[in-house]
Amino acid sequence: MKKVVHFGAGNIGRGFIGALFSQSGYHVVFVDIAEQIINQLNEDKQYNVKLATDQQETLNIQNVSGLNNLNQEEEVIAAIKEAAFLTTAIGPTILPRIAPLIAKGLLARVNENKDKLYVIACENQISATDLLKGYIMEHLDVADQNKVLTNVAFLNSAVDRIVPIQHNQGSLDVLVEPYHEWVVEATKEIPHIEGMKIVPDLAPFIERKLFTVNTGHAVIAYFGYLAHKETIDETLADKVIYNQVKATLEETGAYLIHKYNLNPDEHQKYIEKIISRFKNAHLQDGVTRVGRSPLRKLGPEDRLVRPAVQAQKAGLSYTNLAKAIAAALLFDYKEDEEAAKLQTMLQEQGIAPVLHEVCGLDEANELAQEVIRHYNDMKQA
C-alpha cells in the first residue's frame, strides 16, 4: 500500500490531511510526541471524522498507525524510505525541531529509493515548506543536499479547514467543519490526492486565505478575549465586534484586490462565505485557541502586520488592522506561553521596542504610531 508519513497527529493532522490521504488509498503513518495518541492509533487502527453540522455525518478513517519521534527514530526513518509523501501539521515554530530527523530520513531514502518523494508543510505560514526545506538543509552537507534535492520535491501549500480543540478525552475522533480547501503549488504533475488542488502559483491563494480566514479569525479572537467571550460564534454575535471584523476584512480585501487583481464581487462573496463559517455554533471553537501564539501571529509576515504594511505601502486604509494589532498585544491569556512572554516583554521594554522586535515596525512609522494610540486607548478602557 502507498504510504504517507505525516508529522503531527493533532487536529488538522487527523481531521484533514491524514483523512484525505487515507481516503485516497494511502496508509498514514502519524509521527507525534503525544504517547497516548500514538498508542491509541496503533491499537484502534482507525478513527472517525465527524462533520460539525446538524446531521453530524461521520467518515471512518482507516489504514492509520503511529510512531513517536522521541524514541522511534529508526522506525520513522524506515517509514520515510518507503513513503510517497511526507507532510507536516505541527505549527510553524516546531518545524526546526523535526528537521534533523527528517534530514536523516530523506538521506537514507534517496540512498536506497529513487522514486520521487513529495514534502508538503501544511501550516498557516507563507512558504512553510521552503522554511522546512531550509531547516532540513542545515543538517546535510552540500553533497547530501544535492542528492536529496534530486529526488525530493518540496511543495508549498495553503490549508483551510476549521478544526477546534477536541473535548473528547480518550478518543481519536475529530470534529471538523464541512468546508475544506488544500492548495498545493506544483509546476509538474504529482500523484492525485482526493481534495488536493494543484496551482502553479500559490501566492494569491495563501495570501487570500491567511488575510481573510486567519485575519478575520484573529480579530474575533482578540476582541472576543478582551470582551470575556468564550467562543468564536458567540463573539461574532456581538454587533460591535462583527462590524470590526467586516471593516478589517474590507481593508485586507482592498489590498488583495489591488495586489492580485481579484474580482471585487467574487472577493466579497469569499468574505461572506468565511464569515458564515465563523458562525458555525457546532464547532464551539475557543477564542484562546484561535488567538494562540500571539508572538507568531504578530510577526512581520503573518495575518495582521503583513496586510497592514502592504496596505500602507499601497496607500490603502489600515486603521482597523492597526486596531487588531493593538488588541493582539493585549492578549494576556496566562496559559499561552507566547502570550505570557509577550506581556513580560511589554512590561519590561514598553510597546515601541516590542513593535520593533516582534512586528518589525519602527516607532517612526505612522502604522506603529496608530497601533500605539489604539493600544493605549484600549488598555485604559
Ligand SMILES: NC(=O)c1ccc[n+]([C@@H]2O[C@H](COP(=O)([O-])OP(=O)(O)OC[C@H]3O[C@@H](n4cnc5c(N)ncnc54)[C@H](O)[C@@H]3O)[C@@H](O)[C@H]2O)c1
Ligand atoms: N486547527 C485548525 O483549524 C487549522 C487549520 C489550518 C491549518 N492549521 C495549522 O495546522 C498546524 C497544526 O495545527 P493543529 O490545530 O492541528 O494543532 P494541534 O496542536 O492540534 O496539533 C499539533 C500536533 O503536533 C504535535 N507535535 C508538537 N510538537 C511535536 C514534535 N516535536 N514532533 C512531532 N509532533 C509534535 C502535537 O503533539 C500535536 O498532536 C498549525 O500550523 C496550524 O496553524 C490548523
Ligand SMILES: O=P(O)(O)OC[C@@H](O)[C@@H](O)[C@H](O)[C@H](O)CO
Ligand atoms: O492555527 P493558527 O494558530 O495559525 O490560527 C488559528 C486559526 O485561525 C486557524 O487554526 C484556523 O482555524 C484555520 O486556519 C482555518 O483554516
